[in-house]
Amino acid sequence: MKISFIEIGGCGGCSLTFMRGSSNLPDNCEIVYFPLTLDVGEPPEETDIIFISGSVCVQDD
Amino acid sequence: MELIASLREKVKTIVSFGSCAAVGGIMRFFIRGGQEPKPWQATHLPLGQFIAPDLSVVGCPPSPQTISRLISSLSDAGKDIFNPYKKLTQKTRLSCFDLLDDVTNMQLCVGCRICEKVCPSLAIQIVDKLPEFIVERCIRCGVCYAHCPQLNKKWKKEDKGQPSLQTNLKRAE
Ligand code: SF4
Ligand code: SF4
Numbered sequence: 161m162k163i164s165f166i167e168i169g170g171c172g173g174c175s176l177t178f179m180r181g182s183s184n185l186p187d188n189c190e191i192v193y194f195p196l197t198l199d200v201g202e203p204p205e206e207t208d209i210i211f212i213s214g215s216v217c218v219q220d221d
Numbered sequence: 222m223e224l225i226a227s228l229r230e231k232v233k234t235i236v237s238f239g240s241c242a243a244v245g246g247i248m249r250f251f252i253r254g255g256q257e258p259k260p261w262q263a264t265h266l267p268l269g270q271f272i273a274p275d276l277s278v279v280g281c282p283p284s285p286q287t288i289s290r291l292i293s294s295l296s297d298a299g300k301d302i303f304n305p306y307k308k309l310t311q312k313t314r315l316s317c318f319d320l321l322d323d324v325t326n327m328q329l330c331v332g333c334r335i336c337e338k339v340c341p342s343l344a345i346q347i348v349d350k351l352p353e354f355i356v357e358r359c360i361r362c363g364v365c366y367a368h369c370p371q372l373n374k375k376w377k378k379e380d381k382g383q384p385s386l387q388t389n390l391k392r393a394e
Contacts, residue, residue: 168225170246178238181287181292186292186293205228209232209235212268214242215242215267218263218265
């Protein structure tokens with residue numbers, strides 16, 4: 161099972177706690193982290209479940 | 222945001238994770254000193270205003286136990302065990318006000334003190350067996366709401382005996 165974790169904002173606490181909570185993954189799971197705040201490219205489209213953390217900032221500048 | 226919207230079309234299960242994604246969290250509310258943001262201040266919005274998440278996990282941040290429980294149950298995704306998380310997607314303000322509206326004002330509170338114990342910012346005190354809220358301290362994390370056993374009982378009844386979030390959390394421990 162492919163799991164993606166996308167961080168679109170917030171304080172970063174969700175990512176840390178997610179890493180901690182997912183440290184003992186079942187064998188069939190693979191997790192990919194995408195902190196969009198760091199501009200690391202596009203998350204994979206082939207994923208079974210996406211966790212999204214952070215609020216959506218709609219400020220123009 | 223276009224990227225997330227395009228993923229919504231392609232990915233079966235999207236989880237709004239943490240209170241910022243679920244309701245806007247500290248970015249939306251706390252910086253206003255507990256007040257509702259004015260329209261021109263509302264620059265941080267919950268995910269649910271742009272796409273429809275399937276599940277919502279609240280907490281600032283959510284506990285590692287909740288995460289490991291969720292991940293180890295993922296093969297059950299879409300099944301009834303996730304009903305409480307689905308219900309939380311319908312809430313867009315999650316705070317002590319929701320607990321007031323849905324529990325205390327509905328005469329459901331039994332004064333169990335769980336909300337007081339789980340509140341990360343000590344914004345709840347039980348006085349005369351009822352929660353009193355220090356609104357200025359509330360960071361709108363929704364944890365008190367998600368953990369209230371009375372609310373979970375109500376959901377359980379609505380879901381005709383399906384496991385509640387309380388049960389899920391206990392199993393995760
Ligand atoms: S957790 Fe629910 S039932 Fe218990 S004191 Fe708080 S509001 Fe009342
Ligand atoms: S009262 Fe406490 S637990 Fe409830 S939403 Fe506010 S900060 Fe979170």
